[in-house]
Amino acid sequence: xxxxxxxxxxxxxxxxxxxxxxxxxxxxxxxxxxxxxxxxxxxxxxxxxxxxxxxxxxxxxxxxxxxxxxxxxxxxxxxxxxxxxxxxxxxxxxxxxxxxxxxxxxxxxxxxxxxxxxxxxxxxxxxxxxxxxxxxxxxxxxxxxxxxxxxxxxxxxxxxxxxxxxxxxxxxxxxxxxxxxxxxxxxxxxxxxxxxxxxxxxxxxxxxxxxxxxxxxxxxxxxxxxxxxxxxxxxxxxxxxxxxxxxxxxxxxxxxxxxxxxxxxxxxxxxxxxxxxxxxxxxxxxxxxxxxxx
Amino acid sequence: xxxxxxxxxxxxxxxxxxxxxxxxxxxxxxxxxxxxxxxxxxxxxxxxxxxxxxxxxxxxxxxxxxxxxxxxxxxxxxxxxxxxxxxxxxxxxxxxxxxxxxxxxxxxxxxxxxxxxxxxxxxxxxxxxxxxxxxxxxxxxxxxxxxxxxxxxxxxxxxxxxxxxxxxxxxxxxxxxxxxxxxxxxxxxxxxxxxxxxxxxxxxxxxxxxxxxxxxxxxxxxxxxxxxxxxxxxxxxxxxxxxxxxxxxxxxxxxxxxxxxxxxxxxxxxxxxxxxxxxxxxxxxxxxxxxxxxxxxxxxxxxxxxxxxxxxxxxxxx
Numbered sequence: 001x002x003x004x005x006x007x008x009x010x011x012x013x014x015x016x017x018x019x020x021x022x023x024x025x026x027x028x029x030x031x032x033x034x035x036x037x038x039x040x041x042x043x044x045x046x047x048x049x050x051x052x053x054x055x056x057x058x059x060x061x062x063x064x065x066x067x068x069x070x071x072x073x074x075x076x077x078x079x080x081x082x083x084x085x086x087x088x089x090x091x092x093x094x095x096x097x098x099x100x101x102x103x104x105x106x107x108x109x110x111x112x113x114x115x116x117x118x119x120x121x122x123x124x125x126x127x128x129x130x131x132x133x134x135x136x137x138x139x140x141x142x143x144x145x146x147x148x149x150x151x152x153x154x155x156x157x158x159x160x161x162x163x164x165x166x167x168x169x170x171x172x173x174x175x176x177x178x179x180x181x182x183x184x185x186x187x188x189x190x191x192x193x194x195x196x197x198x199x200x201x202x203x204x205x206x207x208x209x210x211x212x213x214x215x216x217x218x219x220x221x222x223x224x225x226x227x228x229x230x231x232x233x234x235x236x237x238x239x240x241x242x243x244x245x246x247x248x249x250x251x252x253x254x255x256x257x258x259x260x261x262x263x264x265x266x267x268x269x270x271x272x273x274x275x276x277x278x279x280x281x282x283x284x285x286x287x288x289x290x291x292x293x294x
Numbered sequence: 295x296x297x298x299x300x301x302x303x304x305x306x307x308x309x310x311x312x313x314x315x316x317x318x319x320x321x322x323x324x325x326x327x328x329x330x331x332x333x334x335x336x337x338x339x340x341x342x343x344x345x346x347x348x349x350x351x352x353x354x355x356x357x358x359x360x361x362x363x364x365x366x367x368x369x370x371x372x373x374x375x376x377x378x379x380x381x382x383x384x385x386x387x388x389x390x391x392x393x394x395x396x397x398x399x400x401x402x403x404x405x406x407x408x409x410x411x412x413x414x415x416x417x418x419x420x421x422x423x424x425x426x427x428x429x430x431x432x433x434x435x436x437x438x439x440x441x442x443x444x445x446x447x448x449x450x451x452x453x454x455x456x457x458x459x460x461x462x463x464x465x466x467x468x469x470x471x472x473x474x475x476x477x478x479x480x481x482x483x484x485x486x487x488x489x490x491x492x493x494x495x496x497x498x499x500x501x502x503x504x505x506x507x508x509x510x511x512x513x514x515x516x517x518x519x520x521x522x523x524x525x526x527x528x529x530x531x532x533x534x535x536x537x538x539x540x541x542x543x544x545x546x547x548x549x550x551x552x553x554x555x556x557x558x559x560x561x562x563x564x565x566x567x568x569x570x571x572x573x574x575x576x577x578x579x580x581x582x583x584x585x586x587x588x589x590x591x592x593x594x595x596x597x598x599x600x601x602x603x604x605x606x607x608x609x610x611x612x
Contacts, residue, residue: 130312137546
């Protein structure tokens with residue numbers, strides 16, 4: 001009991017230390033602050049939005065930014081500021097749960113493959129390679145166009161497609177660990193496979209998998225907003241940055257504000273997540289810079 | 295050596311075979327088939343039967359797969375759903391247009407990426423590195439559709455230097471296409487260059503820290519001679535594979551960029567065929583894009599093999 005408590009305390013301390021290391025560098029600090037800002041904004045923004053995000057008013061069409069409408073209005077007379085501060089909510093939720101799913105199935109399958117090796121491993125890796133060679137956008141578009149664009153489709157589909165790269169990373173990390181002495185001795189002590197995975201392998205591959213998951217989060221956000229931009233993501237009138245950019249694009253020669261506000265929102269969130277993921281990798285001592293974004 | 299090359303090529307074909315199985319069964323398993331999605335509300339009775347008859351969908355799945363795959367192996371993708379057109383005729387000009395776009399981006403992107411990567415690595419943590427690295431982080435993280443939209447807004451609308459949207463028919467000649475592709479090429483090569491420059495940077499830094507470079511410094515080899523003779527050849531080799539993977543990964547981004555610029559390439563065809571639920575075309579596109587991916591990787595693998603004597607002997611020993 002006491003041992004378990006101590007373990008928990010150590011874990012918390014480790015988390016605290018990792019965050020401290022991340023924030024000690026300017027890029028990590030900026031990333032964490034942007035991410036925190038966006039998360040807080042996404043949670044609290046419905047409490048203080050100035051206007052209704054779906055109130056259409058033709059008389060207020062394409063108004064330039066003013067003290068009343070800070071970021072102007074769009075082609076349907078909706079307040080751009082309102083829609084911009086609400087625009088990250090769907091993206092953050094979908095991609096957060098999506099990367100969680102990617103992390104779980106990718107990590108589990110990767111560890112399994114690394115552990116069993118042999119024929120099963122070969123076959124699974126062939127299939128993963130094949131999936132990797134289908135451009136994500138084609139596969140996602142196909143799934144979404146046949147199954148619909150609800151979050152219940154988007155989350156597992158994104159989770160599946162961004163998890164296959166994690167399989168490779170988890171497998172490679174498991175391969176590195178599996179030949180080590182402590183695994184051999186755990187086997188010699190007669191531990192079950194499950195116990196070896198949980199107590200010996202997982203703590204050693206966890207960092208690599210988590211860093212990979214954090215990286216996937218930013219790519220998935222990119223993928224999700226690309227889908228929205230192409231008209232295959234969330235459906236209107238839901239405020240979403242990708243969708244807002246695509247709608248306002250046609251009129252941007254005279255209403256640039258309607259396109260710049262969501263661009264700023266989305267870019268800052270993606271940069272924030274990226275910097276955070278980079279700092280996270282560095283704090284855990286993992287060098288990702290020589291890896292391709294697969 | 296030859297055996298190894300043949301093995302790699304065979305593996306590539308196996309990957310493509312699995313891709314064809316995945317796309318075929320994916321379309322099969324997902325609810326709705328080509329006819330019900332195409333006919334929508336009229337999908338019942340005689341019309342549905344006729345459509346099944348026309349596309350040969352009333353034969354069992356494995357027979358259809360075999361006849362489809364046999365066609366693909368002979369370079370025939372069959373007929374598209376909407377226009378009753380041969381898919382080959384639809385694809386031909388699109389493939390050419392996309393190739394023009396992609397090769398221009400790669401030809402411009404790779405030299406710049408090498409230069410930036412080497413500069414940032416040699417002046418690591420100094421002013422040039424800080425400036426270039428910051429810019430690369432921005433251009434690699436911002437989605438293609440945002441950088442493309444911003445390019446149109448700034449260069450085409452505010453400065454009025456270049457046309458913002460490509461308005462040429464699909465089958466134009468390359469010389470007519472050229473002035474139109476400047477902005478799309480900038481948009482694509484920007485993100486590609488950023489990714490590659492980052493990899494070259496860390497690869498060069500790794501080699502610079504190695505024993506033989508230290509040895510060369512101690513031996514008194516002049517700095518630039520050391521950089522060009524000892525560092526670069528060793529640093530760029532491992533980068534080839536990563537660069538190939540990056541190019542292949544960016545194929546997805548090319549789709550989005552083509553849509554933003556209204557460019558008549560494969561990417562826009564992806565969107566068009568999916569919006570029209572033209573599943574035969576989608577299948578053809580999946581195979582084509584996957585073969586591009588597989589061949590880029592294959593070329594990279596073979597290049598690394600040929601250029602690296604150490605890896606060659608290592609692999610043979612295995």
